[in-house]
Every structure is written in structure tokens, then in C-alpha cells.
Amino acid sequence: NEAGGARGQSYVTMEYMDVEAAASVNSPTVLCCECGTPIPPNPSGMCVACLRSRVDITEGVTKQGVLHFCKGCDRYLQPPAYWVACSLESRELLALCLKRVKGLDRVHLVDARFIWTEPHSKRIKVKLTVQKEVLGSTILEQMFVVEFIVHYQMCDDCRRRDASDFWRAVVQIRQKTSEKKTFFYLEQLMLKHNAHANTLRIKEQHGGLDFFYGSKQDARRLVDFLLSVVPCRYKTSQQLISHDVRSNVYNYKHTFAVEIVPLAKDCIACLPSATAKAFGNISPVVVCVKVATAVQLIDPSSLKMAEISQSAFWRHPFGSLCSSKDLVEYIVLEVEPVRFPGYSVAAARPAHKFLLAEVCVVKSSEIGLPGSQRYCRTHLGHLLKPGDMVMGYDVANSNVNDENISKLREDQIPELVLVKKSYGEKRKRRQKRVWRLKHLPKESDDIAGSDSMDHDYDEFLADLEEDSSLRQTVNIYKDPARLKRLKQGVPPPVGEDAEENLPQISLAEMLDDLCLDDSDSETMT
Amino acid sequence: RLRKSEMAVRVQFENSSEVGVFSKLTNTYCLVGIGASASFYSTFEGELGESIPVVPITIAGCRIVGRMCIGNRHGLLVPSSTTDHELQHIRNALPDEVQIRRVEERLSALGNVISCNDYVALAHPDLDRETEEILADVMKVEVFRHTIADNVLVGSYCVFSNQGGLVHPQTPVTDQDELSSLLQVPLMAGTINRGSSVLGAGMVVNDWSAFCGLATTSTELSVVESVFKLGDLGQSAVAGALRTSLVESMT
Numbered sequence: 001n002e003a004g005g006a007r008g009q010s011y012v013t014m015e016y017m018d019v020e021a022a023a024s025v026n027s028p029t030v031l032c033c034e035c036g037t038p039i040p041p042n043p044s045g046m047c048v049a050c051l052r053s054r055v056d057i058t059e060g061v062t063k064q065g066v067l068h069f070c071k072g073c074d075r076y077l078q079p080p081a082y083w084v085a086c087s088l089e090s091r092e093l094l095a096l097c098l099k100r101v102k103g104l105d106r107v108h109l110v111d112a113r114f115i116w117t118e119p120h121s122k123r124i125k126v127k128l129t130v131q132k133e134v135l136g137s138t139i140l141e142q143m144f145v146v147e148f149i150v151h152y153q154m155c156d157d158c159r160r161r162d163a164s165d166f167w168r169a170v171v172q173i174r175q176k177t178s179e180k181k182t183f184f185y186l187e188q189l190m191l192k193h194n195a196h197a198n199t200l201r202i203k204e205q206h207g208g209l210d211f212f213y214g215s216k217q218d219a220r221r222l223v224d225f226l227l228s229v230v231p232c233r234y235k236t237s238q239q240l241i242s243h244d245v246r247s248n249v250y251n252y253k254h255t256f257a258v259e260i261v262p263l264a265k266d267c268i269a270c271l272p273s274a275t276a277k278a279f280g281n282i283s284p285v286v287v288c289v290k291v292a293t294a295v296q297l298i299d300p301s302s303l304k305m306a307e308i309s310q311s312a313f314w315r316h317p318f319g320s321l322c323s324s325k326d327l328v329e330y331i332v333l334e335v336e337p338v339r340f341p342g343y344s345v346a347a348a349r350p351a352h353k354f355l356l357a358e359v360c361v362v363k364s365s366e367i368g369l370p371g372s373q374r375y376c377r378t379h380l381g382h383l384l385k386p387g388d389m390v391m392g393y394d395v396a397n398s399n400v401n402d403e404n405i406s407k408l409r410e411d412q413i414p415e416l417v418l419v420k421k422s423y424g425e426k427r428k429r430r431q432k433r434v435w436r437l438k439h440l441p442k443e444s445d446d447i448a449g450s451d452s453m454d455h456d457y458d459e460f461l462a463d464l465e466e467d468s469s470l471r472q473t474v475n476i477y478k479d480p481a482r483l484k485r486l487k488q489g490v491p492p493p494v495g496e497d498a499e500e501n502l503p504q505i506s507l508a509e510m511l512d513d514l515c516l517d518d519s520d521s522e523t524m525t
Numbered sequence: 526r527l528r529k530s531e532m533a534v535r536v537q538f539e540n541s542s543e544v545g546v547f548s549k550l551t552n553t554y555c556l557v558g559i560g561a562s563a564s565f566y567s568t569f570e571g572e573l574g575e576s577i578p579v580v581p582i583t584i585a586g587c588r589i590v591g592r593m594c595i596g597n598r599h600g601l602l603v604p605s606s607t608t609d610h611e612l613q614h615i616r617n618a619l620p621d622e623v624q625i626r627r628v629e630e631r632l633s634a635l636g637n638v639i640s641c642n643d644y645v646a647l648a649h650p651d652l653d654r655e656t657e658e659i660l661a662d663v664m665k666v667e668v669f670r671h672t673i674a675d676n677v678l679v680g681s682y683c684v685f686s687n688q689g690g691l692v693h694p695q696t697p698v699t700d701q702d703e704l705s706s707l708l709q710v711p712l713m714a715g716t717i718n719r720g721s722s723v724l725g726a727g728m729v730v731n732d733w734s735a736f737c738g739l740a741t742t743s744t745e746l747s748v749v750e751s752v753f754k755l756g757d758l759g760q761s762a763v764a765g766a767l768r769t770s771l772v773e774s775m776t
Contacts, residue, residue: 028701028714030694036744041694045720135720 044135051140057132058144061103065148067096067124072158083155088124089114097126101146107132115145122150167200167212169219169254173226174208176262178323180453182291183209184460186230186260187440188474195225196440204444216254223256231295231310234258261313263288263295265463266327266419267320268393270404271297271306275316279306284404285395285414287379288320290470300417301377303356321400324459327391329422330361333373335384357381359418361390378418392418420466429462434482435510437461438475478510532756533735533749534572538565542718542738543726545684549591549636550729550736552643552687553598554619555579558588572734580618583611591729592636595680597643600624600663602656604633626663630656637680640725641666642687645708647679669707674700681725687732689752691715693722713752717745 029038032047039047046054068077075083078096086092098104098112111129126148131141154162175182190196199222201212213219223234238252263269267288276284282304286297289305295313297306338356359378366372384390396415405413423429464471538547539560547558548569555573557566559581569579584593585606594603601623603612616625630653632638638649639660646666648657657668673682674693682693683704690712692701705712717727718738728737730753737749750756 028694028696028698030714030716031744031748033716033720033742033745036747041714041716041722043720043722045694045716045722 042138044138048140051134051138052142055134055140057107057130057134057140057142060106061128061130061144061146062101063144063146065097065100065146067100067148067150068153069150070155070158071152072161073155075155077153077155081156083157088119089116093124094126097124097146097148100148101126101128104128104130110141124148124150167214167253169213169216169256171211171213171219171222171226171256171258172205172208173211173232173258173260174205175260176207177264177267177320178325179264179267179459180456181264181460181463182230182260184457185291185470185474186226188437189229190225190440191438192473192475193225195222202440202442204442209442216252219254219256223258226258227310229293230260230291231293231308231313232258232260233310233314261291261295261310261317262319263291264320264324265289265291266391267324268322268395268417268419269297269318269320270402270408272316272318272404273407275306275308275318280304282306283414284408284412285321285417287417287419292473298354298379300379301414303354303379318404319402321395321402321405322393322398324456326393326398327419328394329364330374330390330392330418331364331367332359332361332384332386332388332390334360334386335381337381338377353382354379355381357384359384359390361392361416361418363394364389374416376414376416376418380418380421383421389422390418391420391422392416423462423466429465430458433461433465434479434486435476436479438477476510533737533746533753534568535739535741535746536565536568536736537739542740543723544736544738545591545636545724545726545729546589547591548729548736549594549596550731550734551597552731553577553623554596556590556594556596556615557581558590559583560588569736572736578618578620580615582615582618585611592634592680592726595635595639595641595660595664596623597641597664597666598623599643599665600626602626602628602635602639602660602663604635605629606633624663626659628656628659635680636725637678640680640683640685642685642708642710644687645669647671647673647683647685647704647708649677649679651677671704671707673704678725681723684724684728684730685710685712686730686753688754689713691717691724691728691749691752693724695722711752713748715745715748715752717741717749719745 027040030041030045031037032039032050033045034050035047037047044051069075070077070083073083073085075085076093076096078084078099084092084096086096094112094114098109107130109128110131113127115125115127117123117125124147126146127143128146129141129143131139134140173183173186196202196211198213198218199211200214203210203212211219211222213222226232227234235257236254237257238254240250241253242251243249265288269286269288271279271282271284271286273284276282282299283301286299286306288295289298290296294310295308297308298304299306336358338358357378357380358375359381360373360375362372362374378384380390393416395413395417464474464476536544538544538558539562541547547560547565549556554577555569557569557579560566566579566581573579582590584590584603585608587593594601596602599622601615601619603615603625605627607627612625612627619625628635632649632652638652640647641664644666646660646664646668648660648668648670650670650672652670660666660668671679673679674696676682676693684691685708688710690708690710692704692712692714694714694716696704696714701712701714715724716722717724719740719742721727727741728735728749730736730749733755735749735753735755737746741749
């Protein structure tokens with residue numbers, strides 16, 4: 001195989017030597033200066049065998065190498081830290097092997113292919129063909145075999161999966177209320193922002209959630225996320241596990257204890273007098289409207305709103321007066337909006353969607369009984385009409401144990417606070433729902449208290465339906481089964497009246513559900 | 526004349542295998558460059574001393590006498606850079622039959638541009654007309670302008686004596702045939718000094734002896750002996766075949 005290349009060099013290959021073909025019309029045959037065999041002339045004057053015996057162009061190239069392979073996930077290591085999944089005798093594996101061969105930059109690589117080896121022999125053989133210039137202007141081509149030994153090594157992901165019980169840092173989120181609505185909201189936020197990446201485990205505890213991490217930085221990241229979405233404060237602590245005396249390395253288990261404000265939406269609280277005065281002298285008994293980055297409270301009697309930031313809350317903390325279990329259902333008899341010149345827009349922000357109204361209500365359980373009508377001021381004037389059902393707290397008849405409220409005078413405490421409108425039976429609402437949410441994968445030890453959990457969860461879903469601003473912060477997915485039933489026109493359940501003003505979520509707001517992906521970080525209900 | 530067994534000898538000039546650079550060998554005399562040690566000279570002296578004069582010289586102060594001058598039994602041409610003193614020394618040492626002439630030539634390395642034996646010479650295609658005439662006159666040769674393997678330095682890439690010749694290994698067979706008919710000697714393509722294709726610099730030869738560089742392999746040496754008909758090899762098969770075809774073409 002003789003070819004005068006562009007550089008005027010002649011190639012001497014190892015593949016074959018066809019003397020007759022080479023000594024064609026005009027090429028003379030000279031004798032190899034070493035061994036005397038007739039060869040076509042080349043710049044070195046020697047036949048291929050003699051050249052090869054003098055010069056080995058594969059001298060600098062490593063003939064053995066090591067490949068690391070993870071048995072758990074069938075991946076090969078590409079240093080420094082990237083694991084690539086490839087099958088035997090594949091292109092990616094060939095690229096990986098070539099990267100591991102040192103000394104290839106000095107020769108010109110022409111061909112590379114695999115030689116078959118037994119799959120369980122832990123050997124991978126690659127046949128390389130290289131070219132190099134020798135003795136002036138001759139290019140010599142040579143084939144050789146590089147052998148790789150496969151070592152088993154566990155990759156980081158498998159190690160992490162194996163060591164799910166081994167954690168370095170834990171974030172313990174607690175909220176000192178009996179309601180769980182904030183946690184449901186938090187869960188949806190975390191799913192939306194994927195703040196739960198890198199957790200080893202999520203465990204449900206009494207009063208909150210525990211997130212376990214492999215490193216302190218990941219836990220720190222979650223804590224930062226929490227600080228930005230809900231009002232909370234945290235404390236850190238660490239426990240020494242082991243100590244290497246020689247290299248002075250200390251191994252700790254870190255704990256971040258995060259405490260969320262004990263208020264939830266639709267609960268009432270009593271502000272300390274200083275705080276009440278600071279917000280324009282509003283009535284101390286306030287209804288909590290929204291718990292997001294700051295706590296929004298509204299005074300039902302004067303419609304003044306107070307927004308307490310995270311740090312301000314923790315300087316003068318206060319708790320809620322009554323929990324959602326104490327909510328009582330009332331029926332509205334009369335609604336009369338209040339318009340008075342004393343209603344000022346100064347100091348507190350005007351409540352643009354709320355309407356102050358005087359209502360006359362009667363407890364659902366006491367309807368018909370004489371003397372059971374109650375009058376009160378409420379901020380829900382925009383929602384209520386006679387005949388509606390309202391949930392509220394009967395403050396006068398309830399036994400609250402709060403230091404702030406005990407300091408108040410009698411006339412400062414309202415006897416009745418209406419909190420939210422009730423839209424009908426829960427069962428009907430549940431059946432009309434054609435959407436659902438995703439959940440975090442969490443373990444829980446105790447199944448006690450699951451009834452109240454369901455109740456809270458229903459309340460949370462109802463909140464989502466009612467409040468569009470809350471909806472925008474979470475991902476809502478279509479429920480295909482229920483949608484199908486709706487389209488098929490399944491006869492509505494017994495006893496339903498035409499409730500046209502049930503708050504619904506439009507289909508446009510729902511996300512198309514990505515049907516059961518095999519990512520193990522999200523489960524569907 | 527009593528001659529030793531004809532053969533090719535390996536020799537080195539101060540650790541260089543390029544014998545043809547430092548010496549010029551003809552049938553009636555031998556010129557040798559002056560080296561630091563006398564081993565080069567003494568080798569020639571030992572081989573040839575009884576038959577022909579071996580003269581240590583310099584040309585223009587240089588030891589590369591083989592490439593500077595060109596000669597055969599009839600004459601010797603030296604470049605214009607040769608000093609009078611050197612010329613006188615050569616004239617004194619050489620036999621009287623040898624005419625010595627100093628030539629004015631642009632291509633002053635005469636040994637590189639001209640290759641000759643006692644009857645015919647190959648010259649660089651760009652050689653001066655005047656030099657060609659002097660060549661024909663002084664050395665009594667017929668001059669042919671030709672290239673060897675597309676290379677104009679015919680003195681470097683081809684060596685021939687009255688018996689045979691060696692050309693650049695990549696000379697095409699047709700060229701070889703053409704040259705062979707011009708020069709009237711059998712030609713062969715080969716290498717010298719372990720694969721070097723610069724034959725003129727690697728060896729010197731006359732009708733009964735040849736001197737090659739120390740790096741020459743035995744294969745090359747056997748080729749040299751066969752084509753120049755030295756030693757016991759005499760007529761090798763290759764040279765014999767060419768000779769037969771030559772004879773046929775001549776008659």
C-alpha cells in the first residue's frame with residue numbers, strides 16, 4: 001500500500017505487503033537494507049518488518065487501564081465525578097476508554113474498535129490503530145491492544161440511596177397549632193419550587209415535619225427557602241458524633257428547629273396592646289386573613305388591616321385564640337352594610353375587597369329558638385346575603401386561655417366573630433372537584449389523628465377554591481378520572497340543588513397532569 | 526598489476542559514514558580529504574597504495590574534496606575556488622596523463638552536479654555550455670544532461686563506474702532503462718549507509734574497488750559488489766539480465 005501523500009511521504013502499513021502490485025509499471029524494487037527482501041522503495045530504505053523491529057511507535061501509550069463501574073446502576077465512571085450509563089461495546093464506552101488511554105496525543109489515531117471479551121471477565125479490550133512518523137519522512141502504522149480492568153465502585157447516587165438512614169442534618173418544622181393547613185400549603189410550595197431536592201427522608205411527626213439531609217448545606221438551603229415563604233424562626237444545634245484526633249476533623253449531626261407562627265388563615269388572635277396601638281389603634285381581637293411572607297390580620301369591626309412581618313411577630317409573639325374545631329355555623333338573617341364617615345383610610349391599609357357590614361345571625365343549632373339572634377360587625381359584607389351560612393367563633397361563650405385577652409376590658413372583646421362563609425356540604429364540594437394536588441413522599445409513624453387531618457385537608461382544598469391569589473402559588477393538576485365522569489354526564493348525587501355560586505377552579509388554571517412518571521419523589525392522591 | 530581480491534570496504538571519515546564527500550576515486554588516482562586522524566587515509570592507502578597514488582588534499586581549504594571536484598582517468602576538474610597552492614600540489618602528485626583544469630562554474634560543487642566514468646558523463650541540466658565543453662575536452666567523455674528521479678543533482682544520486690551503476694532507489698524503471706542505454710552500463714536502484722538514498726555522498730567506486738560508509742548493511746554491500754562487479758560475486762543475476770538486454774539492444 002503505497003501512496004504519495006500531500007506531504008510527499010510514503011506510507012508503510014502493517015496490514016499487508018503486496019510486492020507484485022507495488023512493483024507496478026514504473027516503481028523499481030530495491031532490496032531492504034537490513035534483510036535483503038525486495039521492497040518498493042521508501043524513504044527509510046527498510047522493509048516493514050525491519051522498520052517495525054527497530055521502532056515501536058506505541059512506546060509511550062499505556063497498554064493497561066482501569067475503569068470503574070457501579071454495580072447498582074450499571075454506570076461507568078468518567079473522572080472526576082461523572083457517571084455515564086453505557087452498554088458493553090457501545091460508542092460511549094469506546095469514547096470513555098479512549099479518554100483513559102494516555103499517550104495518544106503523540107500518535108495519530110486512525111481506528112479504534114472493541115475486541116470481544118466475556119461480559120463477566122471484568123476485562124475490556126480495545127484494538128487501536130495508530131500512525132506515527134519515523135525516521136524522517138516515513139509514516140508507520142501499527143495496531144495494538146489496550147486492556148482495561150473493570151473495578152467495582154459505588155457511585156454517589158447509589159451510596160446516597162443506600163445510606164438513606166444516615167443523615168447529617170435535619171430540619172424540624174413545627175407549628176404550635178392543632179391545624180395543619182399551613183403545612184399543606186407549605187407542602188405545595190415546596191413541590192412547586194422543588195425545595196425538597198436532596199432530602200434523604202421526610203418524616204411526619206406530631207406537630208410538624210422532619211426533613212433529613214446528607215449535608216448541612218442542603219438543610220441550610222431548605223431553611224432559607226422556608227424563611228422566605230412563611231413567617232418562621234429557627235434555631236440550630238449540633239451534636240458531636242465522632243472526632244478524628246489526628247486530623248482534627250469533627251463529625252456533627254446538625255439540627256435546624258424551625259418554628260412557624262402559630263396562626264393560620266381564618267383563626268382569631270388577640271394582639272398585645274402595644275402591637276394593637278402600633279397599627280393605628282385597632283381592636284385587639286383580629287381575624288387572620290393570610291399567612292404568607294407576612295401575617296395579615298384584619299379587625300372585623302373597623303376593617304383596618306395589620307400586616308405583621310416575620311421579625312416583628314417574633315419580637316412580640318402571640319397565639320391564636322380559638323382553633324378551627326371551635327368554629328360554629330351561623331345562618332345570616334340580615335345584612336346591612338355600614339357607611340360612616342369615621343371609617344378612615346389612614347394608618348392601616350384599606351381592605352379593598354372586604355366590606356364592613358352589620359349582620360344579624362343565628363346559630364344553626366339554635367334556629368327558631370327565641371333570643372338566639374346575635375348582632376355583630378363583620379368584614380365579610382361583600383359575601384353575605386340573608387340565608388347564607390357563615391362560620392364563626394362564639395368568643396363570649398368559649399373558654400379562651402390567653403394572657404393578652406385577659407388584659408382587655410369587657411367592651412373591647414366582641415362576643416361573636418364571623419370568619420368565613422360556608423358554601424354547602426363538604427361532600428358535595430368534594431364530589432364537584434375535578435382537580436387534585438401532588439404530595440411529598442413522607443413517612444408517618446402514627447395513624448392517629450387522621451380524621452382531623454382529612455378535615456384539615458378538605459378545608460385547605462376549599463381555601464384553594466375560594467382564594468385565587470393563593471392558587472397562583474401552587475400547582476393544581478387535573479384529575480382525569482373525575483373529568484371523564486363529568487364529561488360522561490354521570491347523574492349528580494342525590495340531594496343536590498343547583499348551587500351555582502360554588503367557587504370553582506377554572507380548567508384553564510389546572511395543569512395537565514404528567515401521567516405517572518417514574519420519578520420517585522412525588523406521589524399522587 | 527597485482528591486485529588484491531576485489532571487494533567493497535567499509536570505512537569512516539571521523540565518525541561520518543559519508544565517504545563520497547571526503548574522497549574521490551578513479552582508476553588512476555585517489556584524492557582524500559585531510560582529516561584530523563590518519564585512519565581514513567591509511568585505509569585507502571592500504572587498499573590502493575600499491576596500484577595508484579592516494580593524495581591527501583584540500584580544495585579551497587575544505588575537506589569535502591569528493592563533492593568539489595570531478596575526474597576520471599583522463600582528467601580532473603576543480604572549481605575556481607581552488608587555491609594555486611592546492612592546484613600545484615595536485616599537479617605534482619597526480620600522474621602526468623591526467624589533465625587538470627580549473628573551471629569557472631556557477632554550480633561550483635562539481636561533484637554534486639556531474640557524475641562520470643571514463644567514457645560517459647551525466648550532468649546537471651543547467652550546467653554551463655562552457656563547462657560541458659571543457660568536460661568533454663579534458664575528460665574525454667560524452668556528456669548527457671539528465672535528471673535522476675526528478676532530482677537535478679545527478680552527482681549526488683547516482684554513482685557509476687565502467688562496470689555498472691547505482692541510482693536513487695525511487696528512480697522509475699523506465700528512467701533506469703533510458704539511463705542505462707545512455708551510459709551503456711547496467712544500472713540498479715539501491716541504497717547506501719543503511720537506507721540513505723544519497724549514493725554519491727555515501728560511497729566511491731572504481732573498476733576494482735569500492736568504499737562505503739560504516740553504516741552500510743551487508744545487504745547493501747552485496748548489492749554494491751554485484752552491480753559494480755567486485756569480489757567473487759562477479760555477475761549477479763540482476764546485472765546479468767540487464768547486460769543481456771543491453772547487448773541485444775546494441776547489436
